Amino acid sequence: MSLFPTSAVYPTLLGPLVHIITWNVGSATPPDDITSLLGLNVGDGNTDMYIIGLQEVNSMINKRLKDVLFTDQWSEVCMERLSPFGYVLVTSQRMQGLLLMVFAKYFHLPFLRGVQTETTRTGLGGYWGNKGGVSARMSVFGHTICFLNCHLPAHMENSEQRMEDFECILQQQQFEGQAATGVLDHDVVFWFGDLNFRIDDLDMQVVKSAIDNNKFPMLWEKDQLNMAKDSETVLEGFQEGPLKFAPTYKFDVGTNTYDTSGKKRKPAWTDRILWHLRATAPAGAALSAGKRGSISGLTSGTKVTQHCYRSHMEYTVSDHKPVSSIFTLQFPYKVDIPLVVLIVEDEWNSTADAIAKFKLAPNYSRSSWDWIGLYKVGFKHQKDYVGYVWAKQEEADFHRQEHQVTFTEEELPKGSGDFILGYYSNNMSTIVGVTEPFQIQLPTSGLDISSSDSSDFSSEDDSTIVLMKMRSRSPSPCKNKHRKNHSDSHTHPRSQSRSRSGSPAQATVAGLNVTGSCCCHRSHSQLLCLLFDTSNTLCVLSNSNVQFLVPSFSATAIWLVREAHSALSCFIKMCTWYIFICFTLCCVSSIFLRSQVWTVQGAVTLH
Template sequence: MSTQIKVLCCTWNVGSASPDRSGHVTLDSWLAVTEDEANAPHVCVVCLQEVSLSPLSWISDEWTDEITSSVCRNGRLIRFRRVRQFGIVLLIFIQPFMLPSISKIAEESVATGVGGFLGNKGAAIIRFRLYGKSICIVGSHLSAHPENLEKRNEEFHMICDDVKFSDPKCQLVLEHDYVFWLGDLNYRLCDDVFYAMVVKKVEGNRLDELLGYDQLLQEQQKGTAFVGFSEGHVTFNPTYKYDKETQQYDTSRVPSWCDRVLYRVSDEVPQHVDVTSYTSHPEHCVSDHKPVSAQLELKMAADNMRRLVEFAFPTTWICKQDALIAYSLDSDVVTSSWDWIGLYKTGWHQLSDYVTYVWAPSKRLTRRHHVPLDNDYVPKEPGLYQLIYHSNHYKQVLGISQHFQIELDAIV
């Protein structure tokens, strides 16, 4: 059985700037926020570099809040994970119905700065299985400056070789079925070009001529880095370096395509990836980089689409009255006394946004379970809600209910 998955990958080196809140430009075009459900991505990946540091920014930051507000605004996507490595922030958004199909989640970070310890360069990484297929997402910021080409190559190999996951079938980054690698890779145009020449070719839309000087493409051809990775055809102008708040290139640097989105598919996966869009978004001017996005479609052979927990559709609940949660467990599910069921109001943005919760019973006498919810824990605010089963043993969501109504008591 196969299923089509739409993946949106977005990268931006924000240069320690704050989001533009002037109202003149929004993040929607970069993040492909759309009211058209048919064109909405199933998975949205956002990698930021040079996000300002503050004591609380390890928990959240203004860019994460702004992007989450934009991506989750119409309720189609929720924020699944946030991984931070110094100034790198990697955000993963998904459509909620996919939660029970995601397993074996792990996060890693790699510092590749001075001595391999300084965190100003490196990668934030997340891996998981989706419908049984292994996926690894790497958001990275590699070493700057044209002369540090070999250093960038070394950092690529460091990230690939030093990160080891517990999944025996794919312990290394490149052993996954799908790898998405995005960020400020910092590959420049080689030394044979100079500023005036590049600007003239950009103005003349002779980008293919410039791509012949691109370090990343050259290193791939030589087999020294990113071998086996693919990329959509680059038809947008170099994304670095701009004078901030303008569309003009900074004369101190030769314009280059530093900001990229690459992907790699294992030879053992027969299905292919289509890049339906690959572009920059020059209207954003708070940084000296321009953001980049790529829209990809995966025709994925789904090995496992079953739900391990199935909720019975609840009868209408009444605000502040006792309620009953009914669900059935797959016969193979291992339960724990730390499993819990969260109640979420429609419009929630992340798994921590539950209104209330109840512990799930750990003893399994039958497949079907009924868990009472005391009236003190039933919301007093009417609206649409849904239930989510969280497994402590598997460290994942095992089931999600349909939306159901909680109503005010008709007798007042």
């Protein structure tokens, strides 16, 4: 299956295929296999975007701090499963137990622009994020789309509170830019999550009997959300496909049996996926409820087609069942040309410098902090690169407005494989240009341990230790020129390591001249060949000769600065969470103490 479209010209009407998933995971760890949930076992790879909204992701203090320091389990599982199929994490947003992830095929990245995220807390009067909404908005081929993942208040009697919280979320979530500042200003809005709406006026036995006999329309008529569409103005324009699957809440964990606990919660369709179009179709073109799960459209010709709307009963790690839906967005493409076109003309190999060319669109505003990343096919997110260089303004062809950059040998992967280049825009915080996959070859004459080499390495009486300096993998505009001049006189490490018996080996380590000779008895000449290879250190032991490639101190310094910055950011986040928790506890304690004082004062007054 090809991961890149066969044609660089995109169609004019057929838009992306979007797969949306919502699941209240109930603080559970991810299941071993989510293949069927993602539809990867039956799909043909045509899905363009995956939108995954989770609720009640474990947000205990120890888990939350771990997720701040590392990628959370759910994100990691989704990336691990989707990345081999060419899907890249575009953006994600976390607010306590709410998690929203947006994935897309990597060749769509240049056409997903203006990515922004927002969060709104509605728990404890807006101070706590156990309830609320997280959203991600972007321009998809020139059309604005917003994905909103919500967790609304629970319990049968809180239907009005759910509507108030939803209205609060819509009012508070505002985005930068002129295209769409509010949620409902977007061309298309997808609203999903644990909306917590229940089934009214029917007792437990009637509901279960209807479920057993597949009489879902009878239950749908009493669904709180369905009834609210006729009376709540905030729901005007929101559409939903027919509920042809059993209620997804509440189950005994580990089973497909509805709640048997003492609470005996009535089954309900709490987990929903709806959509909203900015402009409704003209009167007479509206679809009936029975057909509402198929097509809806804008006056401009944009259409949303729902292909399926289903639950996944095979997953039992939570008391909720996941719900998914697949949509096709059909619209005329307003944007079908990337802002940056990357060109890889010559064959690349891992033992020589490589050149990449790129062209900038006239309307593209570049930054001196733009960079070009080298990604292995199957990368997980936009920072999951193998190496990168700064996108400097070096003219390659003045008339064709081409620029070029050079990936030095040290910035290339040591092995062969399929790779792509991506141009990352610092101003837009996204990739704005990609190449098709290309191969980096590993020449057969590269570094290996063979019998012929062993004869070159062997010495009569003593072995030689050679220390050599590796150039920094971090691209730096001020160092590239020096590197280029230095590369002419720089020979391959193997050729420098071949010194005669008894001759001292000389090398430069971080600017220091090192000369050394190590005596070794001839009986040690039959040492077993060992190879130890990491990203920065290579150690080769062949017979009685030892060669070390020591990482440069500049690369180490840059790594330390980055790690220190990351640790400082995590520490600040941790302190913020602790301060917020302490503040919340103080507020709750203050309210409790005041209530006790009022109770005592009232008792004294009555006495």
